[in-house]
Amino acid sequence: MASMPITLPSSSSVLGSRTLELPTVVSAQFCIRCNRALKVSCNHSCFEVRDVSYRPPGTQINLLNEVNICLPEKSFGLIFGRSGSGKTTLLQLIAGLTKPTSGSIYIQRYDNDGKPNQSPEQLTPERVGIVFQFPERYFITDNVLDEVTFGWPRQRGDLQLKELLASRLQRAIISVGLHGIPLDKDPHSLSGGYKRRLALATQLVQIPNLLILDEPLAGLDWKARADVVKLLKHLKKELTLLVVSHDLRELASLVDHSWKMEMGGVLKEEPLSVQ
Numbered sequence: 001m002a003s004m005p006i007t008l009p010s011s012s013s014v015l016g017s018r019t020l021e022l023p024t025v026v027s028a029q030f031c032i033r034c035n036r037a038l039k040v041s042c043n044h045s046c047f048e049v050r051d052v053s054y055r056p057p058g059t060q061i062n063l064l065n066e067v068n069i070c071l072p073e074k075s076f077g078l079i080f081g082r083s084g085s086g087k088t089t090l091l092q093l094i095a096g097l098t099k100p101t102s103g104s105i106y107i108q109r110y111d112n113d114g115k116p117n118q119s120p121e122q123l124t125p126e127r128v129g130i131v132f133q134f135p136e137r138y139f140i141t142d143n144v145l146d147e148v149t150f151g152w153p154r155q156r157g158d159l160q161l162k163e164l165l166a167s168r169l170q171r172a173i174i175s176v177g178l179h180g181i182p183l184d185k186d187p188h189s190l191s192g193g194y195k196r197r198l199a200l201a202t203q204l205v206q207i208p209n210l211l212i213l214d215e216p217l218a219g220l221d222w223k224a225r226a227d228v229v230k231l232l233k234h235l236k237k238e239l240t241l242l243v244v245s246h247d248l249r250e251l252a253s254l255v256d257h258s259w260k261m262e263m264g265g266v267l268k269e270e271p272l273s274v275q
């Protein structure tokens with residue numbers, strides 16, 4: 001992928017030699033592959049999916065056909081489209097749960113000129129958090145603390161590690177607004193919105209670079225939906241989010257980049273047309 005800076009009009013306020021300040025107070029570069037201005041100023045990275053196709057082993061049908069995505073860090077990407085078009089299949093590939101039949105998924109850093117400044121880095125599963133649809137169905141412990149720290153070392157470890165894990169836990173709990181909830185509470189007794197917060201916290205303790213959410217608003221009442229939207233807005237300041245959803249209207253204000261998945265696993269960039 002290649003990208004290049006937008007040519008500066010003479011009246012622009014110049015930030016360095018290659019970026020400009022738009023009236024909306026965002027800096028921009030133009031990404032050739034995305035064919036659009038990126039809301040980033042200079043050194044930045046993008047999560048990239050390049051020419052990814054997927055055919056389940058033993059079958060003859062491609063569920064995904066040469067899918068391309070370029071999602072700049074700390075932005076919000078939305079994928080929408082009809083049921084059965086392949087959205088969840090794509091998320092599973094990006095999360096590293098399945099391997100693409102062809103194509104690649106990686107992180108690319110760019111310099112001030114918008115040129116790749118190093119070889120692409122592999123997007124390893126540890127760098128990606130994924131919250132599945134109806135995540136509360138997969139809660140497996142009987143208290144909030146164990147749910148968030150599931151899989152952490154239980155044996156007496158060194159103090160530094162414990163301190164590190166404790167601070168991660170605190171940050172995750174605070175960032176999803178769970179700090180008013182006792183850590184010994186049964187996750188199954190939480191309200192719908194709080195269950196979603198807990199599911200997000202279980203991923204945030206891993207400090208992912210990219211957080212993927214499959215239908216984060218599904219099955220919630222209006223109040224919980226509004227809470228989750230607010231929370232996603234807050235999380236967007238800290239990390240990159242890629243969301244699959246049918247709830248376009250409610251998420252529209254958060255979306256920086258959007259794609260429509262056509263039946264047959266063909267992904268097309270398409271701005272949202274909701275008001």
Ligand SMILES: Nc1ncnc2c1ncn2[C@@H]1O[C@H](COP(=O)(O)OP(=O)(O)OP(=O)(O)O)[C@@H](O)[C@H]1O
Binds near residue numbers: 056087
């Ligand atoms: N392992 C598999 N083998 C064969 N077909 C599969 C496999 N996994 C998924 N499919 C099919 O691939 C298609 C895409 O499924 P996927 O779950 O990705 O769609 P989706 O767009 O996420 O749908 P929804 O919005 O309903 O969640 C569906 O027709 C599904 O039945």
